[in-house]
Amino acid sequence: MKLHGELRQFILDNYLLTRDDSSLGDSDSLTGRGILDSTGALELVMHLEERYGIKVLDDELHPDNLDSVEKIAAFVERKRA
Amino acid sequence: MRDGAAPPDLEKMIATLRHRGPDGLNHLYRTPCMLAHARLSIIDLETGTQPIANEDQTIWTVLNGEIFNFIELRAELEALGHRFRTRSDTEVIVHAYEEYGVRFVERLNGQFAIALWDIPRQRLVLARDRVGIRPLFYTRTRGLLLFASEIKAILAAAPEAAVMDERGIAQIFTFWGTVGQRTAFKNIQSLPPGHLLVVEEGGDRLERYWDWTFPAGAGRSDLSLDAAAEELRALLTDAVRLQLRSDVPVGAYLSGGLDSAGIAALTAQATTKRLRTFSITFDDPEFDESEYQRQMAAHLDVEQTSVRCSYRDIGDAFPELIWHTETPVLRTAPVPLMLLSRQVRDSGYKVVLTGEGADEVFGGYDLFKEGKIRRFWARQPRSRWRPLLFSRLYPYLAHSPAANRHFAQSFFGKRLEELENPFYAHLTRWATTRGIFRLLSPEFRAALEGSSAEEELAAELPASFDQWAPLARDQYVEVKTLLQGYLLSSQGDRVSMANSVEGRVPYLDHRVIERVNALSARYKLRGLREKVLLRKALEGLVPQGILGRVKQPYRAPDCRSFFEGGAPLPYVAELVSASNLRRTGYFDPGAVEHLVEKCRTGRALGAADNMAFVGMLSTLVLHQHFLGGPPAWH
Structure with missing residues (x-):
């Protein structure tokens, strides 16, 4: 759950510009809520690569992997495994 | 009195x-x-x-x-x-x-x-x-x-x-400018374009004498493209002839794009004296168009003068810009134009012709293509290849919302089914612009309760609007928001007049507008090719390299202009300090801190963050220039 917390914090700080934890649920769709677009996805990938030492391939840049805190966490776990 | x-x-x-x-x-x-x-x-x-x-x-x-x-x-x-x-x-x-x-x-x-x-x-x-x-x-x-x-x-x-109008600010934070009579100041009205105000015994009357209008249905399509282009060229030649009337020398702006190239070419053709042209170049290659400016200057054999713009030049001149615009802005692009008009003046010129208005009249914006693709996709929402067309949009952006196919689909696919919405093409753009609402203080938000910028704009639409073709509707909305509220004011009159320079805009001669508005969309946007009629009309006048260029809108570096060596410029640091934010009351100090940190570390890549930063900073500068004290709702 530490990973979930870190990711949620990153999204709150960088996209929602708030520390209010209640403004984002772990399963909320980031594209559906207009939080993440192509550019936002690039910013997110930059962060994931730097913070977690993973490499994100072009065809992994997909909402299936990055559309919610839960999906991002699962994706990072898979890549690190 | x-x-x-x-x-x-x-x-x-x-x-x-x-x-x-x-x-x-x-x-x-x-x-x-x-x-x-x-x-x-x-x-x-x-x-x-x-x-x-x-x-x-x-x-x-x-x-x-x-x-x-x-x-x-x-x-x-x-x-x-x-x-x-x-x-x-x-x-x-x-x-x-x-x-x-x-x-x-x-x-x-x-x-x-x-x-x-x-x-x-x-x-x-x-x-x-x-x-x-x-x-x-x-x-x-x-x-x-x-x-x-x-x-x-x-x-x-x-x-x-001197009281800030929170609804005016909300309109600017959505459309880039105010609409109708509204300004950024609560008690000050703008006389809308095409209007008269008659004040006499028995009352005042506000009368509209002209507006952009379009035919019901598809519009005229009986002319061949060649015939329509010939007619347009004659009309533009006459517009330039009239606008060259002056007892002082007249110069022209050259951006490197088709529109200003066309005006410079028509001007050079109409005068016997060697034309003087003026351009902006940027240190940052993402924004620089000097290669195309050189190409056009050589083609026309004009005397060309350029002003080179660094990040620091933009950051330093920004407060002066806001003194002139008297309204918040969401982009820094007017600053280099203010520096350019200074150069014009220093060169002994006080009149320039510019290419402004062509994108609105002839259908030049990527936004119009975006609307066209969204409507095309909405007819078959399950189609997998229709949304692929979005990859053709915004090629000039280093970080485009269309860059990644999967994210582009969810970005452009929002509210896809709302085909009857008068702002169908603009919905995604406005949602991005409204990213700045993340920064608003609870008090500012409360002051906006019950108001809607979109509804205020809808109230300004003419009765016949629903009967126009989709492109015509998109053009009208673009004119009433971006052109009137920003391009002709903050990025037009105010930055040229800042240095006592008069800008003239032949594409916005009303005869040109009326003529082209009557034509069907196929003379403007054919497939995803923009400004088809204008290109045809300028054939032979403008070199092929510029005639065939895909539109690159004029832009300047935004939030990075306000930081140097990992720190905000001193005046910026003061304006975004928690104490100033609390004193002025518009923005939430915590949210601003997050955004400033993102900009400071070079992680603010997208349009939403850049616009939010510039919009926030310009509001604070505006307040400092004209209000000084706390806003009205304190």
């Missing part, structure tokens, strides 16, 4: 407009009306002093701008028995008014803000040009009606009117 009202300090008012007219100050006082004028002498340098009167001095006027068809109008009026004392374009106003009444404006081809005082009728007429090239503001206070070309002149006489 009503009976008993204390007269305003006219000299103090006009002194604030010295930059608009450094060549002479004059005024007239005929109870109960006072007129003052700061002159930028361009036509009739000897006898064109204003205010100017009719034969028996019963009608007086001041004009900011130009009446381009004054020679034809003068001949017409002289034939009707009017006697002229000067060679000035302003004098036709009083005689045309005598002859035709308040609707005299319909006879004018020009860019103007006019105030006219009719002594026998005790009637004041304020008039603004059709598309809003010259500004005109007014307010009512203490038994006075105060009007001026810029808000600062009104505030000089009525400091109590």
Whole structure:
């Protein structure tokens, strides 16, 4: 759950510009809520690569992997495994 | 002025407009009306002093701008028995008014803000040009009606009117500009383009005399592209001919794109003297177009002058920009244009022709393509290949919302089914712009409760709007928001007049607009090819390399202009400090801190963050310039 917390914090700080934890649920769709677009996805990938030492391939840049805190966490776990 | 009202300090008012007219100050006082004028002498340098009167001095006027068809109008009026004392374009106003009444404006081809005082009728007429090239503001206070070309002149006489309008700010934070009569100041109105305000005994009337309009249905499509282009070229040639009327030399802007290239080429063709052109270049290659500027300058054999712009130049000049715009802005792009007009002035020029308006008239924006693809996709929402067309959009953006196919689909696919929405093409853009709402303080949000910028704009749409073709609807919305509220004002009149330079815009000659608006969309956007008719009309005048270029809108570096060596510029640090944010009340210190940190570390890549930063900073600068104290809701 530490990973979930870190990711949620990153999204709150960088996209929602708030520390209010209640403004984002772990399963909320980031594209559906207009939080993440192509550019936002690039910013997110930059962060994931730097913070977690993973490499994100072009065809992994997909909402299936990055559309919610839960999906991002699962994706990072898979890549690190 | 009503009976008993204390007269305003006219000299103090006009002194604030010295930059608009450094060549002479004059005024007239005929109870109960006072007129003052700061002159930028361009036509009739000897006898064109204003205010100017009719034969028996019963009608007086001041004009900011130009009446381009004054020679034809003068001949017409002289034939009707009017006697002229000067060679000035302003004098036709009083005689045309005598002859035709308040609707005299319909006879004018020009860019103007006019105030006219009719002594026998005790009637004041304020008039603004059709598309809003010259500004005109007014307010009512203490038994006075105060009007001026810029808000600062009104505030000089009525400091109590310096109250920020939270709904105006919300409109700017959505559309980039205010709509209708609204401004960033609660008690100050803008006379909308194409309108008259008549003030006389028995009440005031605000009259619309012109608007952008389009045919019901598809529009005219019987002309071949060649025939339509030939007609357009003749019309543009005539528009340039009229706009070259001046007793001082006229230069032209050259951006590197098709639109300014076309105007420069038509200008060079119309004059015997070697044309002088002016361009902006950037240190940052993402924004720089100097290669194309050189190409065009060589093609036309003009004398070309460039102003090179660094991040620091933009950051340093930004507060001065906001002094002139008198409104928040979401982009820094007006700054280099302000620096460019300074260069124009220093080069001894005070008039330039520009390519502004072509994207609105001829259908040049990627936004129009975005609307077209969304409508095409909405017909088969399950299609997998239709949304692939989004990859053709915004190729000039380093970080485009269309860059990744999967994210582009969810980005552009929002509200896809709302085909009846009048703002269908604009919905995604406005949602991005409104990213700045993340920064608003709870108090500002509360002040906005119950208001909707979109509903306010919807109230301005004409009755026939629903019957127009989709592209025509998108064009109209673009004109009423971006063109009028930003491009012609913050990025147009205000940044050229900041240095006493008059910009002229031949593409916005109303005859061109009326002609092209009548045509069907296929003369504008064919497939995803933009400005088809204009390209055809400029064939042979503009080199193929520029004619075939995909549109690259003029932009400048945004939030990175305000940081150096990992720290904000000193004035920026002060403005975004928690204490200033609490004192001014617009923005939430915590949210601003997050965004500033993101910008400082170079992680703010997208449009939403960049616009939010510039919008926030410009609001704080505006407050500092004009309000000083806390906003009204404190």
